[in-house]
Amino acid sequence: MDSANYWAIVPAAGIGSRMGAEIPKQYLQLNGKTILEHTLERLLELPLLEGIVVTINPFDEQWDSLAIAAHPKIIRVDGGQERSDSVLNGLRYLQDKLDKLDWVLVHDAARPCVDLDNIEGLFNELEDHLVGGILGVPVSDTIKRINREYGIETTVDRQVLWQAQTPQMFRYGILLEALERAAKHGSAVTDEASAVEQMGYYPLMVEGRRDNIKITRPEDLPMAELILNSQNNSQTGSDPAGQTP
Numbered sequence: 001m002d003s004a005n006y007w008a009i010v011p012a013a014g015i016g017s018r019m020g021a022e023i024p025k026q027y028l029q030l031n032g033k034t035i036l037e038h039t040l041e042r043l044l045e046l047p048l049l050e051g052i053v054v055t056i057n058p059f060d061e062q063w064d065s066l067a068i069a070a071h072p073k074i075i076r077v078d079g080g081q082e083r084s085d086s087v088l089n090g091l092r093y094l095q096d097k098l099d100k101l102d103w104v105l106v107h108d109a110a111r112p113c114v115d116l117d118n119i120e121g122l123f124n125e126l127e128d129h130l131v132g133g134i135l136g137v138p139v140s141d142t143i144k145r146i147n148r149e150y151g152i153e154t155t156v157d158r159q160v161l162w163q164a165q166t167p168q169m170f171r172y173g174i175l176l177e178a179l180e181r182a183a184k185h186g187s188a189v190t191d192e193a194s195a196v197e198q199m200g201y202y203p204l205m206v207e208g209r210r211d212n213i214k215i216t217r218p219e220d221l222p223m224a225e226l227i228l229n230s231q232n233n234s235q236t237g238s239d240p241a242g243q244t245p
């Protein structure tokens with residue numbers, strides 16, 4: 001690893017409208033813990049990370065009740081209107097702690113099944129990269145473009161199509177500038193990479209795992225439970241194949 005510093009930002013200030021639960025989805029229970037606790041506990045296993053900034057909705061009343069909120073490596077920062085605003089708040093908080101070439105790893109609170117080996121893989125692949133990159137997977141279905149009436153217009157060439165996941169890791173200076181610019185121009189960016197792409201850079205795509213799902217809709221919860229159980233079983237040896245669904 002180079003001599004750069006590594007910090008993480010975990011955006012966790014969303015309301016979970018697509019989940020439709022009574023509480024924001026990051027506080028829903030999964031195998032006896034909140035989704036947010038699963039995600040943070042996993043990231044805390046990475047010794048390279050100096051700290052984790054968690055962006056929390058300013059009106060949130062649940063964060064303080066989690067024991068993990070008092071962890072010395074975890075810092076709470078207010079989230080913003082959109083995911084990109086939350087990440088930008090986290091980056092601004094880090095202004096006095098990081099240099100331009102230091103690394104910031106952004107990971108959704110809503111992706112608790114991320115594989116630590118994949119994150120280490122991202123660290124390794126990006127070690128000498130000047131910009132940064134993300135985990136993702138190639139699309140595995142035939143992809144259609146439809147019109148407004150749901151008529152299929154064409155079949156899209158999927159050879160060049162990948163689904164973006166998190167973590168997404170970038171040099172601090174580039175990501176800060178990219179998200180500041182996107183905010184200034186009102187550009188909608190749903191992930192860090194798109195803000196960086198808009199500056200003309202080419203972030204690296206690093207292949208991750210399909211089971212790094214983002215819990216978005218109700219049916220994703222039992223799926224995440226199965227994935228976590230399968231990961232635990234393969235660690236304890238009771239699932240010799242170590243296969244996830």
Ligand SMILES: Nc1ccn([C@@H]2O[C@H](COP(=O)(O)OP(=O)(O)OP(=O)(O)O)[C@@H](O)[C@H]2O)c(=O)n1
Pocket residue numbers: 010011012013014015016017018019025026055079080081082083084086087108109110111214215216
């Ligand atoms: N203003 C926002 C919006 C989202 N997020 C976080 O960004 C991650 C990915 O966003 P998404 O899955 O879209 O979460 P929500 O915005 O909560 O969901 P929805 O779009 O269904 O409302 C989540 O961990 C979410 O908490 C955030 O920190 N600040």
Ligand SMILES: C[C@](O)(CO)[C@H](O)COP(=O)(O)O
Pocket residue numbers: 083108164165166190191192214
């Ligand atoms: C960052 C992300 O998880 C990559 O897939 C995604 O873009 C989050 O935003 P969305 O609002 O759920 O599309």
